[in-house]
Amino acid sequence: MPGGLLVNRRAADLNKKLMNGRPYSDYETWTDAIRAGGNDFKYILDWVSCFALAVNEENASFGRVVTAPTNGAAGVIPAVLHYFIIFCNGNQNEKIIQFMLTASEIGSIMKKGATISAAMGGCQAEIGVSSAMAAAALTEAMGGTQRQCLMAAEIAMEHHLGLTCDPIGGLVQIPCIERNTMGAIKAITASQLALQTAPDFAKVSLDAVIQTMWDTAKDMNNKYKETSDGGLAVNIPLSLSEC
Ligand code: SF4
Numbered sequence: 570m571p572g573g574l575l576v577n578r579r580a581a582d583l584n585k586k587l588m589n590g591r592p593y594s595d596y597e598t599w600t601d602a603i604r605a606g607g608n609d610f611k612y613i614l615d616w617v618s619c620f621a622l623a624v625n626e627e628n629a630s631f632g633r634v635v636t637a638p639t640n641g642a643a644g645v646i647p648a649v650l651h652y653f654i655i656f657c658n659g660n661q662n663e664k665i666i667q668f669m670l671t672a673s674e675i676g677s678i679m680k681k682g683a684t685i686s687a688a689m690g691g692c693q694a695e696i697g698v699s700s701a702m703a704a705a706a707l708t709e710a711m712g713g714t715q716r717q718c719l720m721a722a723e724i725a726m727e728h729h730l731g732l733t734c735d736p737i738g739g740l741v742q743i744p745c746i747e748r749n750t751m752g753a754i755k756a757i758t759a760s761q762l763a764l765q766t767a768p769d770f771a772k773v774s775l776d777a778v779i780q781t782m783w784d785t786a787k788d789m790n791n792k793y794k795e796t797s798d799g800g801l802a803v804n805i806p807l808s809l810s811e812c
Contacts, residue, residue, distance in 0.1 A: 645703050652753070671705050693726075
């Protein structure tokens with residue numbers, strides 16, 4: 570990828586490896602070929618990572634992505650949506666529309682109540698929000714109640730609170746690209762937790778976690794707000810590899 574960090578793209582190779590020679594020629598045959606590989610946990614986990622990596626590698630290579638809620642966090646929602654479409658029998662237009670509308674609404678609530686800007690709130694405002702959007706959307710698509718959707722968004726956001734933004738070299742590559750895989754998996758976990766829980770017993774509301782995210786954003790040192798003045802950005806010399 571461009572920028573000088575010499576970060577390699579991984580999604581295409583991972584796609585090839587996971588396909589294991591199964592042929593495909595378009596989107597439909599691609600999704601069918603993925604399904605044909607089974608539903609082993611590690612296999613699904615690899616695919617969710619692959620979906621997220623692909624989007625953010627495209628973003629880091631000056632390609633076109635759909636901002637959701639930002640470009641740096643644009644891989645989370647498509648990764649979770651593809652998890653739903655491919656591994657949860659979710660290839661139904663109505664369900665996909667419900668997924669997108671729910672994600673949009675949660676993003677809007679978070680933007681109005683806090684921020685979706687890393688420059689204001691660190692990465693909790695980007696990956697955290699995208700994960701919350703995806704968690705609620707997946708819960709809706711899986712047949713959860715409205716309160717379970719809100720609970721899923723709350724859980725996903727709660728476990729991103731305080732996440733800093735410290736991109737190495739100011740490039741949206743490290744930690745950003747992998748971080749989308751984490752946001753996607755947390756969204757799926759949050760959705761499952763909400764689907765298996767009665768919201769009546771929740772101790773933390775979505776409103777409370779949004780307020781907490783905003784309070785944390787205001788307290789956060791500017792070094793961790795997209796300035797590349799702290800964290801990984803100063804601890805990883807540009808001439809060294811990330812690992
Ligand atoms: S670390 Fe910063 S630039 Fe990277 S995804 Fe998070 S908010 Fe965006």
